[in-house]
Amino acid sequence: MSPDPLSITFAALADPTRRAILARLISSEVSVTKLAEPFDMTLPAVTKHLDVLERAGLIVRGREAQWRPCRLQAAPLKAASSWIADYRHIWEQRLDRLDGYLHELQRKGKQNVRKKK
């Protein structure tokens, strides 16, 4: 059974080097050799990461021999974001409850200050 697209996307994102590569591609296309520069790894090692990102549809690589520009493809990220969005109300509810609790603490703190006066 081959993995579903969402599993492929999340697996591709489960690595700090691959996420750093995507982050470098936010502003512009970058050649493979330029992309490899900041990483303390061989060009073949970086190429392996690019292969994973390309299979996940997160980047496309130009075919020009001299300058092989990598370009970000955000569609799989949009799908991943949509999946996570179903859970947003849960963390927001918890933040709301925390916020309510802090307000309550603050209110009680002020009451105590008034009583002492």
Add this chain to the structure above:
Amino acid sequence: MSPDPLSITFAALADPTRRAILARLISSEVSVTKLAEPFDMTLPAVTKHLDVLERAGLIVRGREAQWRPCRLQAAPLKAASSWIADYRHIWEQRLDRLDGYLHELQRKGKQNVRKKK
């Protein structure tokens, strides 16, 4: 080198069974045995998935012997969502361009209809 929290979260999400388990926990706590019911796998296999989700901080499991309720913890999903949000403008720009292109096609279509009249 142990993986960073974001890599652990994405790796945990890179599996359809684990995502289905999280989806079942959106509305309420569910016991391990109840959680296992819809899946065509053994209880130990489901438990392995729960171990991965627990290590990623995506669920917590109650310690009651009879009824071990699993509860969703959305904080790692919030972090994952924040990471992906940096790329939102990219897919939105592309949708805007597609939208512009479709409007242009529509406008030209109307002009052609008028010319034919």
